[in-house]
Amino acid sequence: MQDNHLGVDYGSKMAGTTAVAMVQNGELYLWQCAKDKDADLWLQGLVQELKPAVVYIDAPLTLPMVYSQDVQTPESDFFYRQADREVQAMSPMFIGGLTARAMKLRTQLAAKGTAMLETYPTQAVKLLLPHLQGYKKEPAALQAYAEALQGQLKYPLRHPAENWHQIDAILCWLxxxxxxxxxxxxxxxATEGRIIV
Known part of the structure; x- marks a missing residue:
């Protein structure tokens, strides 16, 4: 099946901020985990149900290269991967709990035959929607981003995006x-970890 992939905005485990986008029956559907529900179990269940070939997730899936090297030097970067520096993303170490959860989830899904790749919605916005302002800052901007994204999508949105987590899920899917x-x-x-946009 063409475009059989999932876009995931990955949030805190119990916060209800994990959102997912995937094409079903020629439309782009959105799902969001409920607050106080385990996002990782919810996501695994959804992947099992929807059976995407690949999951594109907004979360670090690797650590800086220094942690897998035999020799560490004073010049080694213990905080950022090259990809993080290129897109000005947060350090995987700073968001350690989320990074560990994402890496575990990747391993669990891989064992069941589903690949997981890393993406970064903030960079997608810089790249694809540079003319828009207020990303994740102004509630009023949500509509403008949703409309601009619909213009870039090959599929109609089944339901309008209700929040920035759903916008980010669409950006991950895109x-x-x-x-x-x-x-x-x-x-x-490639040896340290790619961010795909």
Whole structure:
């Protein structure tokens, strides 16, 4: 099936901030985990149900190279991967709990045959919607982003995006779409971890 991939805005475990986008029956559907529900179990269940070929997730899936090297030097970067520096993302170490959860989830899904790749919605916005202002800052901007994204999507949205988590899930899905159509930009080093936009 074409465009059989999932876009995930990955949030805190119990906060209800994890959102997902995927094409079903020619439309882009959105799901969001309920507050106080385990987002990781919810996401695993959804992946099992929807059976995407690949999951594109907004979360670090690797650590800086220094942690897998035998030799560490004073010049080694213990905080950022090259990809993080290129897109000005947070350090995987700073958001350690989320990074650990995402890396575990990747391993669990891989054991069941589903690949997981890393993306970064903030970079997708810089790249694809540079003319828009107020990303994640102004509630009034949500509508403008939703409309601009709909203009970039090959599929109609089943329901309007209700919050920034759902907008980010769409951006993750769109990065996957770009990747599947050889239009994505890959940041960082393959040996350390790529961010795909």
């Amino acid at each position: 990065s996957g779409f770009r990747h599947n159509n050889n239009k994505a930009i890959l940041y960082g080093r």
